[in-house]
Amino acid sequence: MTIPEEVDTPEILVDRDVLQRNIDRMAAAVHAxxxxxxxxxxxxxxxxxxxxxxxxxxxxxxxxxxxxxxxxxxxxxxxxxxxxxxxxxxxxxxxxxxxxxxxxxxxxxxxxxxxxxxxxxxxxxxxxxxxxxxxxxxxxxxxxxxxxxxxxxxxxxxxxxxxxxxxxxxxxxxxxxxxxxxxxxxxxxxxxxxxxxxxxxxxxxxxxxxxxxxxxxxxxxxxxxxxxxxxxFNDAQQLELERCAPEDIALTVAATVVSRHEGDDVIPRRIVLDSGSKILGGDRPAWATGFGRLLDYPEARITALSEHHATVVWPADAELPPLGERLRVIPNHVCVAVNLVDDIAVVSGGKIVDHWRVAARGKNK
Amino acid sequence: MTIPEEVDTPEILVDRDVLQRNIDRMAAAVHAxxxxxxxxxxxxxxxxxxxxxxxxxxxxxxxxxxxxxxxxxxxxxxxxxxxxxxxxxxxxxxxxxxxxxxxxxxxxxxxxxxxxxxxxxxxxxxxxxxxxxxxxxxxxxxxxxxxxxxxxxxxxxxxxxxxxxxxxxxxxxxxxxxxxxxxxxxxxxxxxxxxxxxxxxxxxxxxxxxxxxxxxxxxxxxxxxxxxxxxxFNDAQQLELERCAPEDIALTVAATVVSRHEGDDVIPRRIVLDSGSKILGGDRPAWATGFGRLLDYPEARITALSEHHATVVWPADAELPPLGERLRVIPNHVCVAVNLVDDIAVVSGGKIVDHWRVAARGKNK
The missing domain is CATH 3.20.20.10 (Alanine racemase)
Structure with a gap:
């Protein structure tokens, strides 16, 4: 799935086809x-x-x-x-x-x-x-x-x-x-x-x-x-627990590279994405590799998360993505990510086909 | 500040008088x-x-x-x-x-x-x-x-x-x-x-x-x-960094004891509050004692946080609070907590005196 041009970041995207497949597969497995x-x-x-x-x-x-x-x-x-x-x-x-x-x-x-x-x-x-x-x-x-x-x-x-x-x-x-x-x-x-x-x-x-x-x-x-x-949806926790595969990830956060640094012996080689804890959620179990994963760059590590910044350390042998590039981030815990937005963009075949309201967002009481 | 009777939990309360004092004090210190x-x-x-x-x-x-x-x-x-x-x-x-x-x-x-x-x-x-x-x-x-x-x-x-x-x-x-x-x-x-x-x-x-x-x-x-x-507002991070005192905490989450367990040699002695990560936020720096603090029970530790449960381990020599009791929880990081609610209740003299809308909640783009 590419990120549709009309999306401004950070934004939650749901792949309708992967979602439906996940729903059908769990239903079949449980009924079996x-x-x-x-x-x-x-x-x-x-x-x-x-x-x-x-x-x-x-x-x-x-x-x-x-x-x-x-x-x-x-x-x-x-x-x-x-x-x-x-x-x-x-x-x-x-x-x-x-x-x-x-x-x-x-x-x-x-x-x-x-x-x-x-x-x-x-x-x-x-x-x-x-x-x-x-x-x-x-x-x-x-x-x-x-x-x-x-x-x-x-x-x-x-x-x-x-x-x-x-x-x-x-x-x-x-x-x-x-x-x-x-x-x-x-x-x-x-x-x-x-x-x-x-x-x-x-x-x-x-x-x-x-x-x-x-x-x-x-x-x-x-x-x-x-x-x-x-x-x-699945999420980075399920991926790292090996309870799903990358192609089963139905929800990602579209994010933009806003800062890029080659680093040195002391300062890490990294990019910064505009997907912070106010859209990814701050959950990070001790066994996780970081604060989420990049769907298309499995070796990258989200080492720090501020409210509007995700700091992503990059493998030494791979080129850093350019500034302005848009990447797809998998939240660690999808339940808290969805609860941070009013609606989600539904995508199929690379296009936005719907917007769904997160109608029960914030209903904590 | 007591929790006003009309509050249903979990709910964010802001003490107007502490808020004003914090605002005035920072302004005076910075101008000085x-x-x-x-x-x-x-x-x-x-x-x-x-x-x-x-x-x-x-x-x-x-x-x-x-x-x-x-x-x-x-x-x-x-x-x-x-x-x-x-x-x-x-x-x-x-x-x-x-x-x-x-x-x-x-x-x-x-x-x-x-x-x-x-x-x-x-x-x-x-x-x-x-x-x-x-x-x-x-x-x-x-x-x-x-x-x-x-x-x-x-x-x-x-x-x-x-x-x-x-x-x-x-x-x-x-x-x-x-x-x-x-x-x-x-x-x-x-x-x-x-x-x-x-x-x-x-x-x-x-x-x-x-x-x-x-x-x-x-x-x-x-x-x-x-x-x-x-x-x-200040928060549990500032409290644990000793950059504020308990009386400088202007924002708390009112929570109810929904589960209570004396524990044994293996299972921790604990209560569970209805203030989970969907109202406290999931931030937890490595140096923090837990996922927030209890304003009136400084020895209690929030050892785990699910979306709607805060697990609070209690000091061995203190009685567990009863089921149904309402306690005030200080979030670790107040910026992500406020972003989880549509409005906050403003309290003064133990009474709700206003409701303020979190008008920029979720404005990540």
């Missing part, structure tokens, strides 16, 4: 495993992309916040899981009640206290929602230890909530050598929690897991559905 | 040094705050992009420096010409090639702009080596541009033990470049430097003006 696909739309926040995912067979969507749920419900989503341990006060309860009037809403829960707050705030509406208990499968962020899940389930039931499943996010799969281990821990945690709940008399209909690195490794012995997000 | 203050408004992107800075004696404002310049010009700014090595093609030239019709505009430049592109694209309008040559004073991002500045100045003059100054960003001042060294390198680089240009016959009216860590260390032997940005 006997699982349902409930993609996490916090990655793209774009209703048009959710429609493509649903058209490819997704059973519903996953969101992280009430605000995201409101945006996607407003664009026709009819089955939404808020995969987050919501703290529900009166204002959140009112928003949940309004959402549930037209949409099937499931919510996450990971403590007795949150169950009590949710039940008290929702009142009679509490039983309108499916509640999925969040299990810690090794990421050690939120989530209940699998062995402690029955206590929380009883608290939820006492609060009038309908416990119908368990979910986990194997976030520790985002590191080299971790996807298989994280998948096995996910299987073990979901199975243990689900068995304990069943023994305690709960009917567990949903076992929800999966991330982009693990979604196609999970089998139906562990889960009934998976919730990958990043796979629609 | 005999320097002009041209604050960088990419930090806040809020016209109301620029007005407070101008009312306190700023001579103009600094921006990073054409889009920011357009927003602030539209809100009445009359003297704007785009402190960036702009690559000016026909579309950028048209925007610059439109800006210059009502506003004094200065632009940055760091190469012969950019001078040629800018001159060719601006045509007869080239001489309507002040051009400041960017000097590399040790940050090794963009900028000309001080000794090479005359070549670029001659190229700019040949392209019809009016070279009237030099500028530098001592970005390497953002690390422990670096502010004094970076200030000295800034002095040396600006002086050398300015002297060489004067000897070559250029009239150098502006020597522009300074960052929040160095602005009050710079003297008028080095610079005629400084361009700090972060000082209006």
């Amino acid at each position: 495993k006997g699982l349902s696909l409930r993609p996490h739309v916090k990655t793209h926040k774009v209703p048009e992309i959710a429609q493509l995912q649903l058209a490819a067979g997704a059973v519903g969507i996953t969101v992280a916040t009430l605000g995201e749920a409101e945006v996607f419900a407003g664009h026709g989503a009819t089955d939404i899981f808020i995969a987050y341990p919501l703290w529900v006060g009166p204002r959140q309860a009112e928003r949940l009640r309004r959402l549930a009037a037209a949409t099937k809403i499931s919510v996450g829960l990971d403590s007795r206290e949150a169950a009590q707050a949710m039940g008290a705030s929702l009142g009679d509406a509490a039983s309108d929602f499916d509640v999925l208990l969040e299990i810690d499968s090794g990421h050690h962020r939120s989530g209940i230890a699998p062995g402690a899940v029955v206590d929380v389930a009883h608290a939820a039931a006492r609060a009038g909530l309908r416990v119908s499943g368990v979910f986990t996010f194997p976030g520790h799969s985002y590191a080299p050598g971790m996807p298989l281990k994280a998948t096995e821990e996910e299987r073990s945690a979901l199975t243990q929690a689900s068995d304990l709940l069943t023994q305690a008399g709960f009917e567990i209909l949903h076992r929800s897991g999966g991330s982009t690195p693990t979604a196609t490794l999970t089998g139906d012995s562990a889960a009934t559905e998976v919730r990958p997000g990043v796979y629609v | 040094k005999g320097l002009s203050l041209r604050p960088h408004v990419k930090t806040h992107k809020v016209p109301e705050i620029a007005q407070l800075q101008l009312a306190a004696g700023a001579v103009g404002i600094t921006v990073a992009t054409l889009g920011e310049a357009e927003v602030f010009a539209g809100h009445g700014a009359t003297d704007i420096f785009i402190a960036y090595p702009l690559w000016v093609g026909p579309r950028q030239a048209e925007r610059l010409r439109r800006l210059a019709a009502a506003t004094k505009i200065s632009v940055g430049l760091d190469s012969r090639e950019a001078a040629q592109a800018m001159g060719a694209s601006l045509g007869d309008a080239a001489s309507d702009f002040d051009v400041l040559l960017e000097i590399d004073s040790g940050h090794h991002r963009s900028g000309i080596a001080p000794g090479a500045v005359v070549d670029v100045a001659h190229a700019a003059a040949r392209a019809g541009l009016r070279v009237s100054g030099v500028f530098t960003f001592p970005g390497h001042s953002y690390a422990p033990g670096m502010p004094l060294k970076a200030t000295e390198e800034e002095r040396s680089a600006l002086t050398q470049a300015s002297d060489l240009l004067t000897q070559a016959g250029f009239e150098i009216l502006h020597r522009s430097g300074g960052s929040t860590p160095t602005a009050t260390l710079t003297g008028d032997s080095a610079a005629t003006e400084v361009r700090p940005g972060v000082y209006v």
Whole structure:
């Protein structure tokens, strides 16, 4: 894909054909495993992309916040899981009640206290929602230890909530050598929690897991559905984890070389691009080679990122690109990059064919 | 400052009184040094705050992009420096010409090639702009080596541009033990470049430097003006660099405890807040203690940040805050945090007294 002439930089470009291929491939792989696909739309926040995912067979969507749920419900989503341990006060309860009037809403829960707050705030509406208990499968962020899940389930039931499943996010799969281990821990945690709940008399209909690195490794012995997000676009993290190939990268940031320096023994040989952290996002895991990658220059390294500057150190044996040249940058973490822009340019055959609004950008509440 | 009851989390709060004190203090310190203050408004992107800075004696404002310049010009700014090595093609030239019709505009430049592109694209309008040559004073991002500045100045003059100054960003001042060294390198680089240009016959009216860590260390032997940005709010980086005190923090993110875990020998004792990287920003310099700080719990450490989760490890001898409690989080880098929201709540005396729109949010182009 070349950068269309009419693009001013920095700008997010999405290759429509690669996007569709990524959507179709994940749908096929997940269905072949006997699982349902409930993609996490916090990655793209774009209703048009959710429609493509649903058209490819997704059973519903996953969101992280009430605000995201409101945006996607407003664009026709009819089955939404808020995969987050919501703290529900009166204002959140009112928003949940309004959402549930037209949409099937499931919510996450990971403590007795949150169950009590949710039940008290929702009142009679509490039983309108499916509640999925969040299990810690090794990421050690939120989530209940699998062995402690029955206590929380009883608290939820006492609060009038309908416990119908368990979910986990194997976030520790985002590191080299971790996807298989994280998948096995996910299987073990979901199975243990689900068995304990069943023994305690709960009917567990949903076992929800999966991330982009693990979604196609999970089998139906562990889960009934998976919730990958990043796979629609892929990003430099997935590339460096070898969970995708360069031709699977659907989203890049078009950037211009604004500064160029041959360097010397002390000062690095480098170019500076106008794609800083205000469009790439600042995420940089310790194992990453830098703050993103250049799609067409795999040996280049983004060694530093300021708000409007990406400093790119160049291989010693390759000529520096000229000033004014336009390059395609792959963000490290695509979910935070998309959240920085109001719309994205959709490209096919080297031309801009559409603009999509990032309708749920900034919906953090 | 307590978190007003009507705030839903996560939400950015600005303490109006601390903000005003920060603005007044920087203005007084810079004027006492005999320097002009041209604050960088990419930090806040809020016209109301620029007005407070101008009312306190700023001579103009600094921006990073054409889009920011357009927003602030539209809100009445009359003297704007785009402190960036702009690559000016026909579309950028048209925007610059439109800006210059009502506003004094200065632009940055760091190469012969950019001078040629800018001159060719601006045509007869080239001489309507002040051009400041960017000097590399040790940050090794963009900028000309001080000794090479005359070549670029001659190229700019040949392209019809009016070279009237030099500028530098001592970005390497953002690390422990670096502010004094970076200030000295800034002095040396600006002086050398300015002297060489004067000897070559250029009239150098502006020597522009300074960052929040160095602005009050710079003297008028080095610079005629400084361009700090972060000082209006301060942030966890400035706190950890000891360039501000906790009572100088004007901006915090109100967050709710959504998950709480006592941990064990393997799993950390922690809480999870709903303030993730989509409101705090993902910046984390190697020397920082974590992904931000808690204003009221200086011993707590934000050890991990996902998009909607901040994992906070708690001191062993202190009780974990209860679920549902609301805490104030200080972002590591305030400029990227503000850019994630559409508006900020202004607080005084524990009450919300205003909402300001982040009018230049996302204006990366």
